Amino acid sequence: MFIVSLNYLCDIETVEKYVGIHRQFMVPYFSEGVFIAAGRKEPRTGGIILAQGISKSELQKVIKQDPFYQHNIAKYDVIEFIPSKTIEGFPAAKAITN
Numbered sequence: 001m002f003i004v005s006l007n008y009l010c011d012i013e014t015v016e017k018y019v020g021i022h023r024q025f026m027v028p029y030f031s032e033g034v035f036i037a038a039g040r041k042e043p044r045t046g047g048i049i050l051a052q053g054i055s056k057s058e059l060q061k062v063i064k065q066d067p068f069y070q071h072n073i074a075k076y077d078v079i080e081f082i083p084s085k086t087i088e089g090f091p092a093a094k095a096i097t098n
Helices: 012-031 056-063
Strands: 004-008 035-040 046-052 076-080
Touching: 012 035, 046 056, 056 076
Parallel strands: none
Antiparallel strands: 004 046, 004 076, 035 046
């Protein structure tokens, strides 16, 4: 499982121009179960995506397709972790590592 932490590199007005296409980019990955949660940070300095069932190198290829990445809107930090305990009902993490 991965935590993808996005940190904005520009002002919120510029971010807002790309939010719609950024969300559209994520739709197929949610449908496939690769992305399991996403949202903005508070304060609004970036966002978080939880991802699973994909290798880190594959995830980095996915990130390069994100309009936020392509238009230099955000910097991405990818943190891999293996959950040892979750609450009931949380999606089972599919551990795939390089």
